[in-house]
Amino acid sequence: MVDPNSEQSALLRRAGEALARLDAVGALGLIDQADAYGVTHNGILNRSVAMRLKGDFHGSLVQIDRALAIQPYDFIALLAKGALLEKIGQARAAVPVYRNALKIAPPRDRCPPALLAQIDYASTLIHREAETLRDHMRAEVEALRASVDPAILDRFDEGLEIYAGLKPAPKQEPLLLNYPRLPAIPFYDRALFPWLETLEAATPMIQGELEALIAGGMEGFAPYIAYPPEVPVNQWGELNHSDRWSSLFLYKDGERQQAVCDRCPGTAALLDSLPMADQPGFAPTAVFSALQPHTHIPPHTGSANVRLLCHLPLILPGPARFRVGNTTRDWKIGQAWVFDDTIEHEAWNDADQLRVILIFDIWNPFLAEGEKAMITAMMQAQRKFMTGG
Known part of the structure; x- marks a missing residue:
């Protein structure tokens, strides 16, 4: 008697081997056969990869979203979604996806070089987009700066860079006592x-x-x-x-x-x-x-x-x-x-x-x-x- 789970696993393994050979058509045929036993997270991811190899980036993105609906904290799937959004001309939409991915990234010493390259690329894109946003907001408020005290401008400029995502908001991290309702002010007036x-x-x-x-x-x-x-x-x-x-x-x-x-x-x-x-x-x-x-x-x-x-x-x-x-x-x-x-x-x-x-x-x-x-x-x-x- 054939074990359906074993048969499905074997089909998906062969699909992965086909993808390694860049055989998208062969991989899709094997994934279709595996899906007859029930749709799986790995099967959806493999289908996304196959469709991407065929140049169907929109279709591949649909499959990635299906996979993320099953496992929302899939780091690799999030990276893949960011890359696919860039492929279809939505680089700005890719930024929050990459940002979410980096929040759950594994330690760098556990990442192979290829994955580190993807992580570094995502980080660079996020930073570049934050700089673009900062420059846009600065230009929009430039005419208002002359009416504001320079000391306030210093605080505003920091707030703008925090809002753009370039700097973290200062926070109190006392080692002994964190007393409530006291403001986090770096340098006091x-x-x-x-x-x-x-x-x-x-x-x-x-x-x-x-x-x-x-x-x-x-x-x-x-x-x-x-x-x-x-x-x-x-x-x-x-x-x-x-x-x-x-x-x-x-x-x-x-x-x-x-x-x-x-x-x-x-x-x-x-x-x-x-x-x-x-x-x-x-x-x-x-x-x-x-x-x-x-x-x-x-x-x-x-x-x-x-x-x-x-x-x-x-x-x-x-x-x-x-x-x-x-x-x-x-x-x-x-x-x-x-x-x-x-x-x-x-x-x-x-x-x-x-x-x-x-x-x-x-x-x-x-x-x-x-x-x-x-x-x-x-x-x-x-x-x-x-x-x-």
């Missing part, structure tokens, strides 16, 4: 922090105390990244236990480092006059951060979005960049900024000498005073629970 002018005016004084620390051989500076052997280092492999990125703490996790503060009393007094975050066991943290020449701090995120970080550059021997989300800025002596470190950020010292900045944390300005106390108590309770204290 200076108007929210009127004390920044006081900080910036003290730059020469802070620089003088820092120079004395450096002249003393940078005593107390230690690698900023220092994972124990049993902990995965992830992106920190090059900087783990490395002096290429070192730090000297004035405050660390809420504890004043008195010996360091005694060595730079003016800086310590200034920090004490500023509205640093106050969370015993967590904040404030204030630190001199030193980055050696031609060193890159890889993308990372901070611990909690209830706090923001302030940077004040002190030693800038040359180009030094800082990226938060989609925004990259150059540090400038005497100019501080406040940013959300739970948004992915990274830094570069492109110069030939040491770069040093002062970093300290402050409360997120969108929190109420009573809320800050409750958040602190909540975080302390969580730590107590986790440590069994």
Whole structure:
């Protein structure tokens, strides 16, 4: 007695062999025979390939849609559909299909070269179409730009590139606490922090105390990244236990480092006059951060979005960049900024000498005073629970 399933499988296998020989007609005859036992996903895909070999791109596309109706997350079928849409002159319609395909693409190290070429082609087409869309939207709004404040234009331009699909929307990815209803703002408006002018005016004084620390051989500076052997280092492999990125703490996790503060009393007094975050066991943290020449701090995120970080550059021997989300800025002596470190950020010292900045944390300005106390108590309770204290 003939097993229908085995017979059907044999027919489809022979159809695949015919397609490998580019024998579309022979393959279609075998697929017709296999379909007599029942239509299958593989049979539909083979029929699509055969019709494509015959030059019937519209018919092949119909078959691909039939296959996707059975298995919507078929990566190869989605790639094939994108290619067929291009064949019939619908390249723009192919873009969202390719985009959906790439969302479920297998890891590159598991793809054969031919498939990698298709993936790279799809990525290029998606990017090129996004650039075309960006340029079109820019042209359409150009006449409106003159009436808008430049600071708003910067935000609008980022939004336009996000809308076009060229950039991801910045998002908060805190390692510890993701507190709800706080905005994801890479760099905050200076108007929210009127004390920044006081900080910036003290730059020469802070620089003088820092120079004395450096002249003393940078005593107390230690690698900023220092994972124990049993902990995965992830992106920190090059900087783990490395002096290429070192730090000297004035405050660390809420504890004043008195010996360091005694060595730079003016800086310590200034920090004490500023509205640093106050969370015993967590904040404030204030630190001199030193980055050696031609060193890159890889993308990372901070611990909690209830706090923001302030940077004040002190030693800038040359180009030094800082990226938060989609925004990259150059540090400038005497100019501080406040940013959300739970948004992915990274830094570069492109110069030939040491770069040093002062970093300290402050409360997120969108929190109420009573809320800050409750958040602190909540975080302390969580730590107590986790440590069994």
